[in-house]
Amino acid sequence: MHLELDGHGPLHAQLTRALKSVLAGGGGIEVGRLPATRQLARDLRMSRNTVLAAYEQLRAEGFIAGRVGSGSYVTPSAKEGDPPARSLPETRPPQSAFARRGRRYHQHAQMPGRATPGMRYAFSYGVPYTNPALIDAWSRELTRAAAYTPPAYPMTQGLPALRRAVCDYLARRRGVQALPEDVLVVAGTQQAMSLSARVLLDVGDGAVVEEPHYTAMREVLQMHGARVDTVDVDAQGLRVDRLPDPPPRLVYVTPSHQFPTGVAMSLERRRALLDYASRHDCWIFEDDYDGEFRYDARPLAALRSLDRSGHVIYVGSFSKVLFPSLRLGYLVIPPGLREDYVNAKWQDDFGSPAIEQAAMAGFIGDGGFERHLRRTGRALEERRSALLAALHRELGDELDIADSQAGMHLVAWLRRFSPGGVDALIASARQRGVDLYPIAPYYSRPPERGGLLMGFASMSVAEIEQAVQIVAGCLRAMPDELAWPR
Structure with missing residues (x-):
């Protein structure tokens, strides 16, 4: 008997599929006895337990039948069906409106700031600074939490x-200032927005995102059927005076460190936005993704701390300050929405993983989390200073640097070259082992100038200085035809 395993999944499952194919297609086997399990195991050079498991599965599905003292026999019905296909044809079954919107709006782009394989240096943004001390501390918390966390479903x-x-x-x-009953634990900011779209918006309702903006949030809103408008950001943050009429149901903002420009929303704008939400009874989704890291002063108070009318939904993420694979964050919900959000979370996944939650509670409670924030803040400030110094030294006449005094990245605008020059610069730098990232994908309308998002969390000071030198050489070698017309 010739059996061809497909290489996918456990060995007993591969053997089961191969036997089905032979039985259904004939393969020289009539309705008769199969080889003994010991003999087939020797022929295939695999364990008898693997063959036994495959035979048991075939017996359960009616392909073979066992006779006491005689062996296993092929059933007549085994030949009635078509042989199992190695891969199913790509069909287009009727899709829900949600699925159709997903195909339309989700761009399947790579995750923000992820390094291209093979690059020696990468100005990755959105990637937190990590160190061995954090990994060791987190491992200890997980081990401790696993020992006492009940195995039942979490709340x-x-x-x-x-x-x-x-x-x-x-x-x-x-x-x-919040009560524990105001907090909902979620699987990061992405789930927080998905839950908010379901709880707060009906199909066709209006929503506003900043321009430029984190495109994943816009896509989530669009996939849920919202009509999404953009409102410009300037040096003071969102232009509240340009919010649309009629007012939207939801406004998405990053007030402590606007993504991607890095500006902080002024107090005047914060108060204007809160007044707008109160007057028009709309919701503000405050994404505080990395507000902990500031280099000129203490972290700014969150927009939620100024809210007196209960219109701000505050979102924080442990993934951005620890490591993205954690997928753990939280919402602070106005009291009137608690039940609705908990219902939506239950519908999604019953609840976030309990062991990781217990470990995070212990990490915060014993001071480890804030020790990590202090260490990370010092390391980020050192790297940010190194990046600024290198850019000014090597490229001071080529770039306008928009330093935000916060976060893990900054924006550098090209002076001499048009937006098309950014792509040429990125391609040239990658040929020399340096990954650069454009800011343009975060605009719904192309920016007038070409700009780069330059993260500084994932490289050492020495690597930052070496990478900037390479970028400087690439920029100075750019052809004149890509320069702005004079």
Whole structure:
């Protein structure tokens, strides 16, 4: 008997599929006895247990039948069907409106700032600074949490210990006063927006995002059927005076460190936005993705700390300050929306993983989280200073640097070259082992100038200086025809 394994999945499953194919297609086997399991195991050079498991599966599905003391026999019905296809044809079954919107709006772009394989240096943004001390500390917390976390389903809203720890942390660091029952633990900012779209918006409702903006948030809103408008950001943040009429149901903002420009929303604009939401009864989704890291002063108080009418939904993410694979964040919800959000979270996944929640609660409670923030803040400030110094030294006449005094990236605008020159610069730098990233994809309308997002968390000071030297050489070698017309 010739059997061809497909190489996908456990060996017993591969053998089961191969036997089905031979039985259904004939393969020289009549309705008769199969080889003994010991003999087939020797022929195929695999364990008898693997063959036994495959035979048991075929017996359960009616392909073979066993006779006591006689062996296993092929059933007549085994030949009635077509042989199993190695891959199913790509069909286009009827899709839901949600699925159609997903195909239309989701661009399947790579994750923000992810390094291209093979690059020696990468100005990755959106990638937090990590060190061995954090990995060791987190491993200890996970081990401790696994020993005492009950194996049952966790509370949908999140472990009480973590929700209390979040409240204590936000009161100290972000000026947000909240009760544990106001907090919902989620799988990062992306799920927070998905839940918000379901709870707050009907298909056709209006929503506003900043221009430029984090495109994943716009796509989530569009996939849920919202009509999404953009409103410009200037040096003081969102242009509240340009919010549309009629007003939207939801406004998405990053006030502490606007993504991607890096500006902080002024106090005047914050108050104007809160007044707008109160007057028009619309919701503000405050994405505080890396507000902990500031280099000129203490972190700014969150917009939620100024809210007196209960219109701000505050979102924080542990993934951005620890590591993205954690997929853990939280919402602070106005009281009137608690039940609706918890219902939506239950419908999504019953609740976030309990062991990771318990570990995070312990990490915050014993001071490890804030020690990590202090160490990370010092390391980021050193790297940011090195990047600024290198850019001014090597490219001071070529770039306008928009330093935000916060976060893990800055924006550099090209002076001499048109936006098309950015692509040529990126291609040239990658040929020399340096990954650069354009800012243009985060605009719904192309910016007038070409700009780069330059993250500084993932490289050492020495690597930053070496990478800037390479970029400087690439920029100075750019052809004159890509320069602005004079």
